[in-house]
Amino acid sequence: MKIAPSILSADFANLERDIKVVEAGGADYIHVDVMDGQFVPNITIGANVVSAIRPTTKLPLDVHLMITEPERYVEDFAKAGADFIVVHQESTLHLHRVLQMIKNAGVKAGVVINPATPVSAIKEVLSMVDLVLVMTVNPGFGGQAFIPSCLTKIEELAAIRKECGYDYEIEVDGGVVPETAALCAQAGADVFVAGSYVYNAENPAQQIELLKAAIES
Ligand SMILES: O=C(CO)[C@@H](O)[C@H](O)COP(=O)(O)O
Ligand SMILES: [Fe+2]
Numbered sequence: 001m002k003i004a005p006s007i008l009s010a011d012f013a014n015l016e017r018d019i020k021v022v023e024a025g026g027a028d029y030i031h032v033d034v035m036d037g038q039f040v041p042n043i044t045i046g047a048n049v050v051s052a053i054r055p056t057t058k059l060p061l062d063v064h065l066m067i068t069e070p071e072r073y074v075e076d077f078a079k080a081g082a083d084f085i086v087v088h089q090e091s092t093l094h095l096h097r098v099l100q101m102i103k104n105a106g107v108k109a110g111v112v113i114n115p116a117t118p119v120s121a122i123k124e125v126l127s128m129v130d131l132v133l134v135m136t137v138n139p140g141f142g143g144q145a146f147i148p149s150c151l152t153k154i155e156e157l158a159a160i161r162k163e164c165g166y167d168y169e170i171e172v173d174g175g176v177v178p179e180t181a182a183l184c185a186q187a188g189a190d191v192f193v194a195g196s197y198v199y200n201a202e203n204p205a206q207q208i209e210l211l212k213a214a215i216e217s
Pocket of ligand 2: 006031032033064173193
């Protein structure tokens with residue numbers, strides 16, 4: 001089980017401090033939410049910021065691209081030091097090509113589906129990805145409520161992985177708190193993104209501990 005704090009809820013004026021705090025607190029990945037104001041109704045950060053935070057941590061950077069036609073920026077995020085580049089099925093007409101571009105750039109490739117998108121929409125690419133991200137809120141903002149109907153998609157992805165011998169990680173993102181993390185773990189999730197739960201608290205390290213305890217239980 002891995003915890004990936006989302007720096008969307010960190011203090012943007014103190015990103016280095018907020019990354020180091022979760023690294024010391026037992027985080028496994030740093031989740032970076034990239035939004036373009038078009039695919040989602042919010043604008044966050046670009047490849048320059050990924051470059052700037054790269055030297056601040058040894059943890060893998062899990063870059064979640066919420067941008068239209070991500071193929072236009074794969075190269076930039078790979079050069080910036082992303083370890084995972086995760087693209088939305090809904091954001092491109094050429095999903096297979098984008099995933100291939102990510103792999104050719106030497107970066108782990110992930111695919112992500114919105115709450116309204118079924119697992120069948122990514123069936124053809126499951127054999128080539130390192131990570132599948134199941135959005136458990138609609139993308140765009142931190143602090144939203146978990147959508148329980150997404151749990152069956154985690155179960156489905158875990159069953160396909162077992163049946164076909166694939167080795168992607170199953171990640172969940174949105175509304176992750178101890179109670180919902182436990183449900184996702186039960187359904188078969190391996191990586192838990194948490195933004196507001198980790199950062200909107202006095203002690204982010206303690207929040208990571210609480211999440212891990214809930215997942216283990
Ligand atoms: O991708 C997104 C939002 O679109 C996330 O990664 C959020 O950052 C999760 O925030 P919380 O729901 O954990 O507050
Ligand atoms: Fe995200």
